[in-house]
Amino acid sequence: MNDTNPSLAIHTAVALFTIRERLEFLCLDQGRLPMAVLEAGEGLEASARRALGVATGIEDVFLEQLYTFDGGRDGPQATVAYYALAPCEQLPISRPGVGWADPADAATRLHNDHRIIVQRACERLAGKLEYAPIAYQFLAERFTLGELQAVYEIIGRQALDKRNFRRRIQASAHLVETHDVRRNGCHRPARLYRLRDTQPMIARSPVRP
Amino acid sequence: MNDTNPSLAIHTAVALFTIRERLEFLCLDQGRLPMAVLEAGEGLEASARRALGVATGIEDVFLEQLYTFDGGRDGPQATVAYYALAPCEQLPISRPGVGWADPADAATRLHNDHRIIVQRACERLAGKLEYAPIAYQFLAERFTLGELQAVYEIIGRQALDKRNFRRRIQASAHLVETHDVRRNGCHRPARLYRLRDTQPMIARSPVRP
DNA sequence: TAGGGTTGGTGTATGAATGACACAAACCCA
DNA sequence: TGGGTTTGTGTCATTCATACACCAACCCTA
Incomplete structure (x- = not known):
């Protein structure tokens, strides 16, 4: 029942954004975004929330699916990327291995596949700003x-x-x-x-x- | 190497649209959209094109990712939905089991999860029409x-x-x-x-x- | 071959939305 | 009490969106 074959997996990844003077995203010290492996019976969004919860302790934030990337080197794989928005007051994150970074520095702070997630999320954020009430999420x-x-x-x-x-x-x-x-x-x-x-x-x- | 455990799978599904007098989508007789199971080493978009190719014989069309749905009843599953656009002249499809349907009839022609794909695709189409040159794809x-x-x-x-x-x-x-x-x-x-x-x-x- | 039917192609006038712009109000602090 | 700082407000000019009517070119039929 519990299939742990690493060559076939569905991952979720979350780019959490907040605004403190500047726009920032949550970045793990290993150069990755919070991630999870989708479990049996678990929804994609639930998985993404779990990833965020494990990394930060918070789960009650705005979350929207961004894009699904294929990571297929060794087997059929996919990473379903989400972006999350939260006001910085709600984020008393001071855990080791977790920090904030400027999206402009994503290239130096993140591995390639996760860099693209942050970049796309920024684009969507800017686009959506004009016609959807997402600014209030910050x-x-x-x-x-x-x-x-x-x-x-x-x-x-x-x-x-x-x-x-x-x-x-x-x-x-x-x-x-x-x-x-x-x-x-x-x-x-x-x-x-x-x-x-x-x-x-x-x-x-x-x-x- | 070839993992065929049905409880863990990544599917792709494609809603192909064209315009012949009205907007229509390609519908298999079993009440499903063209689908494929993602194979090892295969990209998501390639998988979607393969699904479309198997069902229709054509592969060279506009294709864009739409949304990823979780189908997780028995195990971790996901369906990455795409939508495709093509001019009807390019579509000499006359295969048994393949036909065209009006999106308004999707409820009666398709299973639930695929109905949602068609519905979302129509919404995106209408939204994107205003700011992206997608109309020319028809x-x-x-x-x-x-x-x-x-x-x-x-x-x-x-x-x-x-x-x-x-x-x-x-x-x-x-x-x-x-x-x-x-x-x-x-x-x-x-x-x-x-x-x-x-x-x-x-x-x-x-x-x- | 002339006339009717059908779609292609063009300009203007009016109202709505957008963008530029300056100054007084309220508070804190020195 | 005066200086510094952010809040809060209206108008005018320009651009953009909307509504609207007629002739042109072709085919077909009588």
């Missing part, structure tokens, strides 16, 4: 428009006009204004917003690849 | 603007204004005008166009899922 439940704009600027790699950005966001109607503000420094406090709770959360196959 | 090398518009209307499921459509297409600069026309019926002949040959052909992971 933020806490309540956030300021300034924080949201920073996410868009970091992922989209370009500065945005504050007024035009706010107009665009308000028009998308994803947000609701709360009655609270956040005092964050020696300046005017910022109003807090949250995602409209009727927001259907999407974690499906891309419609627009 | 046309011969040279085609008229009327034919191209028909493809857009069928996949996008809405009628388009002729003049606005033409302006949009001309603006995209994907096309070059040829010096020939096609006489097609009892009306004015239509100018023939072809894809600009410097067009980088994309068959990659979706950037915008």
Whole structure:
């Protein structure tokens, strides 16, 4: 029942992204992303979550399938890659062998096959930013428009006009204004917003690849 | 070396679409899409092409990975789904057990897991139509603007204004005008166009899922 | 060979969305 | 109390999207 033939296996791999000043991904010291071997009776997404849980202790994050790569050198093999997004506050990861890296450094930090995963994930992130509410996955439940704009600027790699950005966001109607503000420094406090709770959360196959 | 344990397998499945008046997909009489079991040393895309070749005899078509599904009842299993596009002229398929079906009838023609593949493929097709030059995959090398518009209307499921459509297409600069026309019926002949040959052909992971 | 039927091909005017741009408000700190 | 910093707001110009009508070229039939 338990087939352990190493030449035939389905792997899952996860690129977990967060934003702390810059966009960063979670990287194991061996130059790999968190991975798992798919077990009997286990779903692919469950396997990916398990991989992430083993490496980091967290499992409750946004997770979406990215692409499936063939690793077939010795036998029929496939690696189903996922990407995950989480706000950095939720990530008290301080385990040995686990760290963060800049996607631009992926080439030096990761083995080839995993480098491609990170690169593709960045591309999809930037593309999807424009039409899907994924930016919110990097933020806490309540956030300021300034924080949201920073996410868009970091992922989209370009500065945005504050007024035009706010107009665009308000028009998308994803947000609701709360009655609270956040005092964050020696300046005017910022109003807090949250995602409209009727927001259907999407974690499906891309419609627009 | 040759592992034939049926409880651990990687499958590929292909939904081949074409347009003949309507959008249609290729459907085997057993209510399945063309499939293959990934072999040792075989790439995923190669496996999908093989599946299509076995069922139809053709292999040289646009093919893109769609999504990977887990079929894990008895063991670790995965089905990597692809979708393929081809002009109907290239498809002289008249084999027993192979036919065409309307995606709207997929529910009655296909088993559940394959129905989802067709449905997702239709969604991606419609989404991708707007920003990627996939419509040309349904046309011969040279085609008229009327034919191209028909493809857009069928996949996008809405009628388009002729003049606005033409302006949009001309603006995209994907096309070059040829010096020939096609006489097609009892009306004015239509100018023939072809894809600009410097067009980088994309068959990659979706950037915008 | 003339006229009717059919599809191919073209321009303009209006409203909507986008992009550029500057200044006062609120807070903290010195 | 004044300087520094981020929040928050409106307008104008340009571009983009939409709606819309007629002649051209061909084939077929009478």
